Amino acid sequence: xxxxxxxxxGDELLIGQVIDTNSAWMAQxxxxxxxxxxxxLAIGDGRNDILxxxxxxxxxxxxxxVTGGLGPTADDITKPVxxxxxxxxxxxxxxxxxxxxxIFINILHRPLTQRNLKQAExxxxxxxxxxxxxxxxxxxxxxxxxxxxxxxxxxxxxxGMMTESVIPYLQNRFGMNFISHRTLLTAGxxxxxxxxxxxxFEASLPPEIKLAYLPNYGMVRLRLTANSNHxxxxxxxxxxxxxxxxxxxxxxxxxxxxxxxxxVLGKLLIARKQTLSTAESxxxxxxxxxxxxxxxxxxxxxxxxxAYDNDIKKKILGVNPAILSTVGAVSEETVRxxxxxxxxxxxxxxxxxxxxxMGPGGGSKEKPVGTVWIAAGSTHEIVTQxxxxxxxxxxxxxxxxxxxxxxxxxxxxxxxxxxRPA
Amino acid sequence: xxxxxxxxxGDELLIGQVIDTNSAWMAQxxxxxxxxxxxxLAIGDGRNDILxxxxxxxxxxxxxxVTGGLGPTADDITKPVxxxxxxxxxxxxxxxxxxxxxIFINILHRPLTQRNLKQAExxxxxxxxxxxxxxxxxxxxxxxxxxxxxxxxxxxxxxGMMTESVIPYLQNRFGMNFISHRTLLTAGxxxxxxxxxxxxFEASLPPEIKLAYLPNYGMVRLRLTANSNHxxxxxxxxxxxxxxxxxxxxxxxxxxxxxxxxxVLGKLLIARKQTLSTAESxxxxxxxxxxxxxxxxxxxxxxxxxAYDNDIKKKILGVNPAILSTVGAVSEETVRxxxxxxxxxxxxxxxxxxxxxMGPGGGSKEKPVGTVWIAAGSTHEIVTQxxxxxxxxxxxxxxxxxxxxxxxxxxxxxxxxxxRPA
Numbered sequence: 001x002x003x004x005x006x007x008x009x010g011d012e013l014l015i016g017q018v019i020d021t022n023s024a025w026m027a028q029x030x031x032x033x034x035x036x037x038x039x040x041l042a043i044g045d046g047r048n049d050i051l052x053x054x055x056x057x058x059x060x061x062x063x064x065x066v067t068g069g070l071g072p073t074a075d076d077i078t079k080p081v082x083x084x085x086x087x088x089x090x091x092x093x094x095x096x097x098x099x100x101x102x103i104f105i106n107i108l109h110r111p112l113t114q115r116n117l118k119q120a121e122x123x124x125x126x127x128x129x130x131x132x133x134x135x136x137x138x139x140x141x142x143x144x145x146x147x148x149x150x151x152x153x154x155x156x157x158x159x160g161m162m163t164e165s166v167i168p169y170l171q172n173r174f175g176m177n178f179i180s181h182r183t184l185l186t187a188g189x190x191x192x193x194x195x196x197x198x199x200x201f202e203a204s205l206p207p208e209i210k211l212a213y214l215p216n217y218g219m220v221r222l223r224l225t226a227n228s229n230h231x232x233x234x235x236x237x238x239x240x241x242x243x244x245x246x247x248x249x250x251x252x253x254x255x256x257x258x259x260x261x262x263x264v265l266g267k268l269l270i271a272r273k274q275t276l277s278t279a280e281s282x283x284x285x286x287x288x289x290x291x292x293x294x295x296x297x298x299x300x301x302x303x304x305x306x307a308y309d310n311d312i313k314k315k316i317l318g319v320n321p322a323i324l325s326t327v328g329a330v331s332e333e334t335v336r337x338x339x340x341x342x343x344x345x346x347x348x349x350x351x352x353x354x355x356x357x358m359g360p361g362g363g364s365k366e367k368p369v370g371t372v373w374i375a376a377g378s379t380h381e382i383v384t385q386x387x388x389x390x391x392x393x394x395x396x397x398x399x400x401x402x403x404x405x406x407x408x409x410x411x412x413x414x415x416x417x418x419x420r421p422a
Numbered sequence: 423x424x425x426x427x428x429x430x431x432g433d434e435l436l437i438g439q440v441i442d443t444n445s446a447w448m449a450q451x452x453x454x455x456x457x458x459x460x461x462x463l464a465i466g467d468g469r470n471d472i473l474x475x476x477x478x479x480x481x482x483x484x485x486x487x488v489t490g491g492l493g494p495t496a497d498d499i500t501k502p503v504x505x506x507x508x509x510x511x512x513x514x515x516x517x518x519x520x521x522x523x524x525i526f527i528n529i530l531h532r533p534l535t536q537r538n539l540k541q542a543e544x545x546x547x548x549x550x551x552x553x554x555x556x557x558x559x560x561x562x563x564x565x566x567x568x569x570x571x572x573x574x575x576x577x578x579x580x581x582g583m584m585t586e587s588v589i590p591y592l593q594n595r596f597g598m599n600f601i602s603h604r605t606l607l608t609a610g611x612x613x614x615x616x617x618x619x620x621x622x623f624e625a626s627l628p629p630e631i632k633l634a635y636l637p638n639y640g641m642v643r644l645r646l647t648a649n650s651n652h653x654x655x656x657x658x659x660x661x662x663x664x665x666x667x668x669x670x671x672x673x674x675x676x677x678x679x680x681x682x683x684x685x686v687l688g689k690l691l692i693a694r695k696q697t698l699s700t701a702e703s704x705x706x707x708x709x710x711x712x713x714x715x716x717x718x719x720x721x722x723x724x725x726x727x728x729a730y731d732n733d734i735k736k737k738i739l740g741v742n743p744a745i746l747s748t749v750g751a752v753s754e755e756t757v758r759x760x761x762x763x764x765x766x767x768x769x770x771x772x773x774x775x776x777x778x779x780m781g782p783g784g785g786s787k788e789k790p791v792g793t794v795w796i797a798a799g800s801t802h803e804i805v806t807q808x809x810x811x812x813x814x815x816x817x818x819x820x821x822x823x824x825x826x827x828x829x830x831x832x833x834x835x836x837x838x839x840x841x842r843p844a
Contacts, residue, residue, distance in 0.1 A: 011634055012634065012636050013445075013446070013449075013462065014449055014458075014459050014460070014461075014462070015449055015450065015453045015459070015647075016445070016446035016447060016448070016449030016450035016451075016453065016459075017446075017450070017636055017643070017645070018446070018636065018638065019441065019442075019443050019446040020441075020442065020445070020446070020462075021441050023438070023442070023464070024435070024438035024439075024440070024441045024442070025438060026438065027435075027436055027437055027438030028437065028438035028439070029438075031437045031438065036436075037436050037437070037438075038436070038465070038466070038471070039436075039463060039464065039465055039471075040435065040436070040442075040462075040463070040464035041461060041462070041463050041464075042445070042461065042462040042463075043460070043461055044460070049460070049461075056478075071613055071614075071635065071637070072613060072614040072617060073613055073614065073616075073617040073635045074617070074624060074633075075632075075633070075634050075635060108612075110612065110615070113614060113615070113618050115614045115617060115618055116614050133812075154637075155817070156813050156814055156817055159814075190530075190532065191493055191494060191495055192493075192494040192495065192535060192537045192538050193532070193535070195494060195495040195496070195537060196535050196537055202496060210497075211496075211497070212433055212434065212497055213493065213495045213497060214434050214439055214440065215493075215576075216440065221439070223439070225437075278728075280707075283711075284710055284711055284713070284714025284715070284719075284723075285702075285707035285708070285709070285710025285711035285713075285714060285726060285728070286707070286711045286714075287707070288706055288707025288710070288711075288728045288730075289705075289706055289707035289708045289710075289711045291706070291707075292706025292707060292708075292728075292730060293706070293815070293816065293819075295781070295782055295783065295815060296783070297706075297730075298730055298731070301706075301730055301731075302730055302731040302733070302734060303727070303728045303729050303730040303731055303734040303738075304707060304726070304727070304728035304730075305725065305726070305727055305728075305738070306700075306707070306710045306714075306725045306726035306727075306728065307725050308710075308714060308719075308720055308723055308724055308725040308726075309720070309723075309724040309725055309768075311724070311768075311769070312724055312725040312768055315767065315768075316725075316727070316738070316767055316768075345737065345738055346731075346733075346734055346737075346738075347733070359717070360717055361717065361718070390555075391578045392578055392581075393715070393717060394715065395577070395578055397715075
């Protein structure tokens with residue numbers, strides 16, 4: 001199988017000022033295209049570090065993909081170091097120059113400096129990959145049978161270049177291995193309970209098919225991956241094993257597609273032509289934001305009232321002031337009233353609500369940091385749940401969001417309460 | 423200076439299902455504590471890959487920090503591989519066992535399986551670092567003068583272990599280098615224009631002080647870093663250079679602290695004892711979410727109406743239906759009305775509003791994907807701006823948020839309009 005190393009260059013990665021999201025995206029796309037990423041390596045903007053990394057990674061992989069360090073400023077040294085490594089020198093590339101001029105003159109309407117023009121310089125021996133989204137061109141080199149491709153670190157520029165040029169080139173050049181995945185998402189069960197439950201299934205898997213446990217946000221994704229150099233009966237074998245796996249963990253399955261919980265909920269609502277609104281206190285917009293991050297969510301999502309302040313809970317959502325003054329904002333009564341209130345003013349079929357103490361401050365003996373009430377419901381029925389998380393603010397917010405979305409999903413699929421077994 | 427390599431283990435990283443946020447956090451904290459992270463390496467759950475990485479990284483660094491692969495399932499093989507590398511075998515650690523039992527019996531109320539009990543096993547030759555937040559203990563090894571520390575990959579468990587045990591241990595063991603940073607944030611200027619502007623400043627920097635350009639979300643952060651093995655006059659020298667740098671880029675400075683734009687805005691509002699609400703359409707809660715991600719934001723942030731649907735714009739925010747039917751939701755008139763409306767119902771001093779087409783669908787010839795109107799204002803004055811982004815949905819949302827927060831920041835610091843120069 002064709003192996004790939006990804007090298008990301010930039011001091012900002014090494015000091016942690018920027019989180020590397022490029023590697024994950026690249027690996028996902030390469031994986032789908034039949035390539036296996038062996039290693040991701042992040043290094044700083046240092047000549048020796050870059051030279052050494054190019055040398056070492058080419059001993060471990062067939063393809064070395066490099067991102068970053070192509071900006072116009074003095075700390076970006078990838079281009080001269082590539083010249084040194086491939087024993088060549090910089091020349092102006094006419095098409096890249098046209099692109100730089102077009103961006104500055106026609107799009108940015110900014111003065112074009114000498115520094116910007118240098119963006120059109122490339123090592124003489126490389127094959128240039130034009131950048132349709134920015135000024136830094138991509139560069140492809142070949143040395144001792146290995147392929148090296150250097151791309152800008154700006155995510156949308158790198159993504160465009162990968163999708164339109166790099167992946168098609170690699171597929172054409174190397175042919176493809178057969179990689180196939182089946183993924184399901186579970187909720188309400190821990191990784192080790194799941195593992196005990198499917199121990200014999202896991203032990204009986206053929207060597208070319210692997211099972212992975214991917215815990216995330218209080219849910220566990222299970223993924224079967226088949227990896228082979230011939231297609232044969234791989235897909236049907238994978239389907240059969242996946243169906244076996246599903247029947248074993250059926251009680252915890254949220255979805256058998258590789259999609260997020262909010263996408264599962266969106267699909268449910270679209271199929272039923274129903275709508276959703278949200279009323280958030282402690283999650284402060286996070287629930288709305290993950291719902292609306294899905295393109296097309298406007299088909300079922302109407303909007304939200306973020307009632308961070310109790311006055312908003314009263315005035316806009318109509319929460320009875322007596323509830324707030326007796327049992328307080330973090331209570332079952334409040335989240336129930338928030339659900340009813342937001343359905344009333346937005347006219348949706350369903351709504352969800354959150355109220356809690358996310359930390360680090362704000363806790364008390366009765367309601368320690370991490371105490372959360374969530375509710376989901378319609379005009380007919382509202383279900384609630386009390387949660388208690390012992391994590392940091394961000395993780396408490398994320399877990400609350402996952403739990404409230406899942407609460408509504410379970411309510412919807414369980415059907416009207418009068419039809420449910422007691 | 424003491425060098426560190428970080429190795430993160432897990433197939434989920436290599437196939438890009440999970441973004442590695444641990445390395446960035448670790449690097450930030452280690453950096454503050456005076457250590458330099460040389461390399462981050464991500465590898466899969468494979469015996470050979472782990473053994474090779476331990477061997478190679480110990481040739482490049484004094485300290486090797488490892489995260490991941492310590493879960494209870496069959497794909498987690500870090501512990502047996504560590505035994506192999508350090509030529510030792512697994513034994514039960516009594517304190518870790520007590521911890522595992524406590525978590526399952528007293529906290530999770532889940533049955534304790536053989537698999538869970540194995541979490542208390544550690545290589546006999548290691549120094550155990552107890553895990554106060556989960557079942558997998560940390561492990562510290564020493565070999566040929568190099569330190570190896572293995573930690574769980576679950577972020578909050580790793581973070582707790584690093585803060586309470588690992589960093590204090592390393593500081594005590596290695597002493598500290600003197601690293602110091604000064605950071606400022608600019609907006610409204612590109613990286614290369616900035617670089618031209620401060621070319622001579624950059625060229626005149628002493629070798630122990632470095633300047634980095636960190637572009638992010640349409641803003642550029644400039645960071646001066648001093649790195650020395652003696653304190654001396656480093657801090658005062660750094661202060662002087664930073665003050666020089668600030669005076670050169672003064673017109674674009676958002677803040678001279680290493681904080682986010684929403685924290686800058688929060689500080690401004692706290693100082694003036696003023697409040698903020700938001701009315702979001704296209705950003706769908708993202709603006710509210712980044713505001714409320716800051717602990718203590720409830721001191722100035724009241725809440726939001728997310729008017730994803732036009733009905734909500736009319737009914738809750740009071741946007742005149744005639745505006746929506748003539749110029750449409752993505753218009754200057756609509757965002758003005760959204761600001762006025764949300765101030766009216768929340769009673770805040772200031773509000774911001776967004777309305778646009780984030781893509782991938784929904785564009786037209788007059789209003790192509792990426793067209794956005796933003797507004798910021800008070801009951802006295804509202805300012806608006808039209809934006810056009812050519813990126814993907816997520817980046818369009820993020821850039822809209824940054825621009826609308828900055829629009830309000832500029833309005834607040836410019837003071838009442840009658841006092842401004844024409």
